[in-house]
Amino acid sequence: MEESALRREDKKVVAVVGAGLVGALNACFFAKRGFEVEVFETREDIRKAKVVKGRSINLALSHRGRTALKHVGMEDKQIVSKGIPMNARMIHSLSGKQSPIPYGKKGQYILSVDRANLNKELLTAAETYPNTKLNFDHKLQDWSAETGLMTFARPHGSKTQTQADLIVGCDGAFSAVRKQFLRRSRFNYSQTYIPHGYMELTMRPRNGEFAMKPNYLHIWPRNTFMMIALPNLDKTFTCTLFMPFEEFEKISTGDEVIEFFQKYFPDAIPLIGAATLRRDYFRLPAQAMVSVKCSPYHIGDKCVLMGDAAHAVVPFYGQGMNAGFEDCIVFDEIMNQFNEDFSAVLPEYSRVRVPDDHAIADLAMYNYVEKNRKIKSFVHFFLKLLDALINSFHPSANIDQVFQVTFTRTRYHVAVERWHWQDKVINRGLLLGAVGAAAGGFYLLI
Amino acid sequence: MEESALRREDKKVVAVVGAGLVGALNACFFAKRGFEVEVFETREDIRKAKVVKGRSINLALSHRGRTALKHVGMEDKQIVSKGIPMNARMIHSLSGKQSPIPYGKKGQYILSVDRANLNKELLTAAETYPNTKLNFDHKLQDWSAETGLMTFARPHGSKTQTQADLIVGCDGAFSAVRKQFLRRSRFNYSQTYIPHGYMELTMRPRNGEFAMKPNYLHIWPRNTFMMIALPNLDKTFTCTLFMPFEEFEKISTGDEVIEFFQKYFPDAIPLIGAATLRRDYFRLPAQAMVSVKCSPYHIGDKCVLMGDAAHAVVPFYGQGMNAGFEDCIVFDEIMNQFNEDFSAVLPEYSRVRVPDDHAIADLAMYNYVEKNRKIKSFVHFFLKLLDALINSFHPSANIDQVFQVTFTRTRYHVAVERWHWQDKVINRGLLLGAVGAAAGGFYLLI
Numbered sequence: 001m002e003e004s005a006l007r008r009e010d011k012k013v014v015a016v017v018g019a020g021l022v023g024a025l026n027a028c029f030f031a032k033r034g035f036e037v038e039v040f041e042t043r044e045d046i047r048k049a050k051v052v053k054g055r056s057i058n059l060a061l062s063h064r065g066r067t068a069l070k071h072v073g074m075e076d077k078q079i080v081s082k083g084i085p086m087n088a089r090m091i092h093s094l095s096g097k098q099s100p101i102p103y104g105k106k107g108q109y110i111l112s113v114d115r116a117n118l119n120k121e122l123l124t125a126a127e128t129y130p131n132t133k134l135n136f137d138h139k140l141q142d143w144s145a146e147t148g149l150m151t152f153a154r155p156h157g158s159k160t161q162t163q164a165d166l167i168v169g170c171d172g173a174f175s176a177v178r179k180q181f182l183r184r185s186r187f188n189y190s191q192t193y194i195p196h197g198y199m200e201l202t203m204r205p206r207n208g209e210f211a212m213k214p215n216y217l218h219i220w221p222r223n224t225f226m227m228i229a230l231p232n233l234d235k236t237f238t239c240t241l242f243m244p245f246e247e248f249e250k251i252s253t254g255d256e257v258i259e260f261f262q263k264y265f266p267d268a269i270p271l272i273g274a275a276t277l278r279r280d281y282f283r284l285p286a287q288a289m290v291s292v293k294c295s296p297y298h299i300g301d302k303c304v305l306m307g308d309a310a311h312a313v314v315p316f317y318g319q320g321m322n323a324g325f326e327d328c329i330v331f332d333e334i335m336n337q338f339n340e341d342f343s344a345v346l347p348e349y350s351r352v353r354v355p356d357d358h359a360i361a362d363l364a365m366y367n368y369v370e371k372n373r374k375i376k377s378f379v380h381f382f383l384k385l386l387d388a389l390i391n392s393f394h395p396s397a398n399i400d401q402v403f404q405v406t407f408t409r410t411r412y413h414v415a416v417e418r419w420h421w422q423d424k425v426i427n428r429g430l431l432l433g434a435v436g437a438a439a440g441g442f443y444l445l446i
Numbered sequence: 447m448e449e450s451a452l453r454r455e456d457k458k459v460v461a462v463v464g465a466g467l468v469g470a471l472n473a474c475f476f477a478k479r480g481f482e483v484e485v486f487e488t489r490e491d492i493r494k495a496k497v498v499k500g501r502s503i504n505l506a507l508s509h510r511g512r513t514a515l516k517h518v519g520m521e522d523k524q525i526v527s528k529g530i531p532m533n534a535r536m537i538h539s540l541s542g543k544q545s546p547i548p549y550g551k552k553g554q555y556i557l558s559v560d561r562a563n564l565n566k567e568l569l570t571a572a573e574t575y576p577n578t579k580l581n582f583d584h585k586l587q588d589w590s591a592e593t594g595l596m597t598f599a600r601p602h603g604s605k606t607q608t609q610a611d612l613i614v615g616c617d618g619a620f621s622a623v624r625k626q627f628l629r630r631s632r633f634n635y636s637q638t639y640i641p642h643g644y645m646e647l648t649m650r651p652r653n654g655e656f657a658m659k660p661n662y663l664h665i666w667p668r669n670t671f672m673m674i675a676l677p678n679l680d681k682t683f684t685c686t687l688f689m690p691f692e693e694f695e696k697i698s699t700g701d702e703v704i705e706f707f708q709k710y711f712p713d714a715i716p717l718i719g720a721a722t723l724r725r726d727y728f729r730l731p732a733q734a735m736v737s738v739k740c741s742p743y744h745i746g747d748k749c750v751l752m753g754d755a756a757h758a759v760v761p762f763y764g765q766g767m768n769a770g771f772e773d774c775i776v777f778d779e780i781m782n783q784f785n786e787d788f789s790a791v792l793p794e795y796s797r798v799r800v801p802d803d804h805a806i807a808d809l810a811m812y813n814y815v816e817k818n819r820k821i822k823s824f825v826h827f828f829l830k831l832l833d834a835l836i837n838s839f840h841p842s843a844n845i846d847q848v849f850q851v852t853f854t855r856t857r858y859h860v861a862v863e864r865w866h867w868q869d870k871v872i873n874r875g876l877l878l879g880a881v882g883a884a885a886g887g888f889y890l891l892i
Contacts, residue, residue: 182628182637185639185734186639186734187637187639188637188638188639189635189636189637190635190636190637191628191633191634191636192634192636193631193632193633193634288632
C-alpha cells in the first residue's frame with residue numbers, strides 16, 4: 001500500500017490536448033499506465049452537446065484501429081457491435097449496374113462506424129480511469145516546450161494555466177500545439193489542399209430498410225467526380241460526393257443539382273430523393289481536404305504530436321483514423337521499450353513513426369490524381385506515370401498492398417516499399433508532386 | 447494644383463511590412479506611383495544600429511535584381527559602383543589548383559554586393575519620397591485581411607494600430623504577415639529545412655590587397671561539403687562553408703578545425719589564417735537553410751506576400767534577392783495592366799508569379815543533392831536521376847539555363863521548361879522529393 005501511495009505521489013502529468021478520436025483513445029493508453037492524465041478540449045463535451053459540429057459522419061474502421069481499441073479493452077462491446085461490416089465495395093456504373101469487389105480474402109471486412117458515437121464511447125472509457133480528468137471548453141492559447149506550462153482560454157474571457165510533464169498534441173489537422181513547432185528551426189512542414197472538395201448527403205431508409213445493400217462500401221467512380229456511401233446503424237447511408245471546387249460552384253439551383261445527378265449518378269436520385277437532393281446540396285458549402293506532413297513529431301522530452309495534428313491525410317485510403325489510432329500503439333510500444341523515459345521515447349517515436357505516417361499520407365494522395373491540368377511539357381512523363389498509377393490503383397490490381405494496409409499492421413512504409421512500381425517511381429514527395437500535375441481520374445482504395 | 451491636391455487626398459495607403467532588401471525596394475516602387483507608403487520594421491534602423499544583426503554578409507546581384515533597381519533609378523550610382531564584378535567562378539581543387547569557369551559570354555558578370563550597404567541605400571532612397579514614412583521598432587502582432595487594420599508592438603510594451611488599403615508582406619522567410627495566411631483554408635504551404643548548415647568566415651586582406659583574385663566567385667566543391675568566397679569592397683572575402691549539421695558538430699576544438707581544413711580546404715588555411723580559423727569557427731553556430739513555398743500570394747484585395755515571405759530559397763543558385771527584386775517589377779507591371787485596381791492586380795500577381803517563384807525555389811534546391819542517405823530500395827531510380835542531375839548541374843553543361851536565369855529576365859518557369867531533362871523528369875515538387883532522397887554531391891549554380 002505504501003509503495004502504491006508513493007507511486008501515486010510521483011505520478012507524472014500527461015496533458016492530452018484534444019478530445020477527438022485520437023485524443024480520447026490516447027488518454028486511455030496513458031491512464032492505463034498510471035499517469036495523471038488531463039485532457040483539454042476546445043469544444044464542449046459532445047456527449048452533452050445538442051448539435052455535434054464536425055464533418056464526416058461515419059468512418060471506416062479497419063485492422064489497425066481495431067487493434068488499438070483492443071489494447072484498451074474496448075474493441076468488441078462498444079465499438080464493433082455498433083459498427084456495420086462492409087464485406088466488399090459495390091461499384092455503381094453509370095447505367096446503374098452494381099458490381100461487388102470483395103476484399104481479397106473471404107471473411108475480411110471493414111466496419112462503418114459512427115464518428116460521434118465512437119468519440120463519445122472513447123470519452124466515457126477515458127473517464128472510467130480515476131487518474132483521468134476531462135476538461136472541456138479549454139482552448140489552448142500558448143504553451144512552453146521548456147517548462148510544459150500551458151495557457152488555456154476559457155469561455156467568458158478568463159484564462160487558466162496548467163503544467164504537465166508531457167504534452168500530447170492530438171488536436172487535429174489545424175493543431176494549436178503544432179503552431180509552436182512551426183516557430184522552431186529545422187521543423188519541416190507542409191500543408192497541401194487538393195482542388196477537390198467534398199459534400200455529405202443523407203440517403204434515408206426505404207420502407208424501414210436500407211435503401212441499398214447495407215454490407216458494402218458503395219462507390220460511384222466517375223473520373224474526376226466520385227461518390228461513396230457508407231451505411232449507418234439507423235439504416236441511412238451517408239453519401240459523400242467528391243469533386244473539384246469549381247464544379248461544385250457551377251451548380252447554383254435545384255434544377256442544376258438534378259441535372260448533374262442525372263448525368264453522373266442517375267441511380268442515386270430516387271435513392272436519395274429528388275426533393276432532398278435539391279435542398280441538401282445547398283445546406284453546407286463543399287468542404288476542403290488537406291494533407292499535412294511534418295517532421296519531427298516531438299520537441300525535447302516535453303511534447304509530441306499524434307493523429308491528424310502530425311499527419312492529416314486525404315480520405316481516399318480510409319486510413320486517417322486508423323493511422324491515428326495506430327500512433328497510440330506505436331507510442332505505447334516505445335514506452336515499454338524505453339521504460340517511460342520521455343527523453344528517449346520521444347525521439348524514438350519520431351524516428352520510427354514519421355516514415356510510416358508519411359507513407360500513408362502519400363498512399364492516400366496517390367489515389368487522388370487530379371485531372372485536366374494542362375501542363376503540356378510535363379505530359380509525356382506523366383502519361384507513363386499515370387499508367388503506373390492507374391494500373392496500381394485499380395482495385396482489382398494491387399490487392400496485396402490494400403491487404404497489408406487495411407488488414408494487417410505491416411508498417412505503412414514497408415507496404416509502400418513492397419509495392420512494385422514504387423521501385424521505379426520512388427520517393428513520396430516525388431509522387432506527391434506528380435499527383436498534383438498529372439492527368440487522370442482518381443480512385444478510392446478502401 | 448487643385449487636381450493634384452485632390453489626388454493627394456484620395457491617396458491610398460500601402461503598408462510595407464519589413465524594411466529589408468525587398469521591403470525597402472518595394473517602398474520605392476509604391477512611392478513612385480504616388481501611394482501613401484508606410485514601412486514597418488521590427489528592428490531598429492540599420493543605418494543607426496551599432497551592430498547589424500542578420501546573416502549573409504554579401505550577395506550576388508545579377509540581371510533581375512539590377513533591372514529592378516534601375517526601375518527606381520538607383521542601379522548605377524549607389525549600387526553597381528559599390529559592387530565587385532565577378533567575371534567567372536574560380537574552382538579550387540584539393541591540391542590548390544585554381545581553374546576559372548567564365549559565365550558563358552564575354553563581358554557577363556555578376557556583382558558581389560554588401561547586403562547591409564544595399565539595404566541602407568534602399569532605405570535612404572525610399573525616404574527621399576515625401577509620401578514615404580519609415581517606422582522602425584514596429585513588430586507586427588496581428589492584422590485583418592478584411593479591414594487592413596494592423597497592430598504593432600512597440601518597445602516597452604505599448605501597442606499601436608494603423609489601417610492600410612494594401613498590406614505588402616516583405617518580412618522574410620519567417621514572415622509574421624504570412625501567419626494569417628496559414629490560418630485560412632486552401633492555402634498551400636511548405637517549409638523544408640535541408641540537412642546542411644552554413645557558417646561564414648572572413649578572409650582578411652594580405653599586404654593591403656585581396657588575398658585571392660578579387661573578380662571571381664571562388665568555389666571549393668568537395669562533394670557533401672562546399673566552401674565559396676565572395677569579395678568585399680574592404681578587400682576581405684566572406685567565405686561560406688556549407689556542410690551537414692552533424693559534420694559541423696563533429697568539430698569541437700581548434701585542432702579539429704585545422705585538421706578538417708587540412709583535409710578538405712588546405713589552400714584556405716594560410717589565406718584565412720590558422721589562428722583566425724581556430725577562433726572564428728566557434729563564434730556562431732552553423733545556421734539553418736530553409737526553402738519556403740506557398741500559394742496563393744494574396745488574400746482578397748488587401749494583402750500580398752513578396753520576397754522571402756513568399757518564397758525563401760536555398761542559396762545555391764544565387765537568386766534569392768534577385769527573385770525578390772523581380773517580384774517588385776512583376777507586381778509593378780501588373781499594376782499598370784490593371785490600373786492599380788488591387789482586386790484585379792492581386793489575383794493576377796499570384797497567377798503569374800507563383801509558377802516562377804516555385805520554379806526558382808526548385809532550381810535552387812536541385813543544386814543541393816544530399817549525399818549518403820541510404821534508402822536502399824530507392825537507389826536504382828535515383829542513380830538514373832542523379833546522372834541527369836549531375837550532368838545538368840556541372841557548370842560546363844547547362845550554360846543556357848544558367849544564362850537565362852542569371853543574365854536575362856526569361857521567366858523562371860520558362861527557363862525550367864526549356865531545360866532538356868526536365869522533359870523527362872518533370873514537376874518541381876517531384877524533384878524536390880527526389881533531392882531529399884538521392885545520393886550525390888551538391889553544386890553551386892551562380
